Amino acid sequence: MGRSGTMVTNLSGELAYNSFRPAPLPPNPPITLDDTSLKLLLQATRHIQELNAVAQYVPDAKLFASLYVRKEALISSQIEGTQCTLDDLLDPDVDRNTDLDVEEAVASVRALWHGLELLETMPLCNRFLRDVHEVLLSSTRGSERNPGEFRRSQNWIGAAGCTLKNARYVPPNLDDMNEALASLERYLNETPEIDALVSAALIHYQFETIHPFLDGNGRIGRMLIQFYLISQGVLASPMLSVSYFLKRNQVEYYDRMSDVRQKGTYEQWVRFFLEALDAAAVDGIATAEALSQVHEENRALLPPPRRAQDATHRVFDHLGAHPIISINRTAEELGLSYNTVANAVKKLMGLGILRETTNAARNRVFAYESYLAVLRPGSELVD
Incomplete structure (x- = not known):
């Protein structure tokens, strides 16, 4: 058997073919760097x-x-x-x-x-x-x-x-x-x-x-x-x-x-x-x-929270794991009303944090573009 394994003949006659039988790890002789x-x-x-x-x-x-x-x-x-x-x-x-x-x-x-x-x-x-x-x-x-x-x-x-x-x-x-x-x-x-x-x-x-x-x-x-x-x-x-x-x-x-x-x-x-x-x-x-720098820079744009569970801050924090959102889905996941999330999204758009990526009146989608710009490299499709 060679260092990495050997070829094995299977079946016979016209059906015969070769497959590879790997040697067990670690290699012999040992790895030398x-x-x-x-x-x-x-x-x-x-x-x-x-x-x-x-x-x-x-x-x-x-x-x-x-x-x-x-x-x-x-x-x-x-x-x-x-x-x-x-x-x-x-x-x-x-x-x-x-x-x-x-x-x-x-x-x-x-x-x-x-x-x-x-x-x-x-x-x-x-x-x-x-x-x-x-x-x-x-x-x-x-x-x-x-x-x-x-x-x-x-x-x-x-x-x-x-x-x-x-x-x-x-x-x-x-x-x-x-x-x-x-x-x-x-x-x-x-x-x-x-x-x-x-x-x-x-x-x-x-x-x-x-x-x-x-x-x-x-x-x-x-x-x-x-x-x-x-x-x-x-x-x-x-x-x-x-x-x-x-x-x-x-x-x-x-x-x-x-x-x-x-x-x-x-x-x-x-x-x-x-x-x-x-x-x-x-x-x-x-x-x-x-990502941390972008998120903190954008967080600094937010007005001080009016209450402990300020909706705009909650939606912003949600963007860290969900940089593309819809109002319906975000409302479900955060346990907030549709209108509350819609108002928070409007504020985040006004601050330049979110950008609408669809023009449909219903099921609109919003992207945290500055965050996505950091994440996307390497994941693009190659022609």
Whole structure:
């Protein structure tokens, strides 16, 4: 067996095909990091620690985290071809949207939140992965592809219309898949002998290589990065959008993993992955600080509250997690009357904080544009 695994011949005659049997983690011989990778490791570690501090001390940290979860889930879905924007995902009527791409992005958000909640009571294990996968696919166009179950048939990756014979990559057959999943589960729960960031790189590669589901492997694999780093106590908050870097470097992302399978070049993959983590942490710090600054600058524009539960201040605070709102939905969520919210929105528009994005007399939508301008970069659709 090679360093990363070996090809296995399945069936015989005209039905014969080759699949990949991955070697268990950690690699043998062990990972060795050159000076460039060690520098990246130290840099990424420092920036993640800074991000943890920002997540702890920035005002309304939970609101920022909730927006980051949505942005990360969205960009991860875009990597798989989902045509949905951040504005689509933040639309107040998103739960009534019938667009399948938007529905798929919403399902990714639900799955990521579900996994973060599961971490409080369940270790990372195969059952954990199946539970998150079930939430990801149950209500979308992948619902017929065995949500919450590992595959029971051979899958493959390649251009549309390709077969097992000419696929770009054929993951492990069922026996090898089950053996690899059991080995990965053990590795997930061992105390890593190497730095947790390097382990995260190996785990993401290994999961994508095993490809245990009929659909959703890429999205689950990228969620696993945050789940693992949080479980190891390295990441304090889900404010790490690794998918932003991976989307911008998508060709290299796939090529680096393919090179590991073909050549055993774990070190080059780890270096690329550390670049992704470092870029994500730097972006997270800058975005959280910019969002906080924008929010506080706008808060300073508000007149002093007339009472403890001033409606204009309550609607403004609501914008931190809901930067696109409708009057009806906001009234429901805050337990206020329609007219009360309408008056608050009118005041916020007069202050230049909100801008109407529709011209309809009913179901009007209002955007917190200065806030969205900080959030949108990286989530735009690429032509």
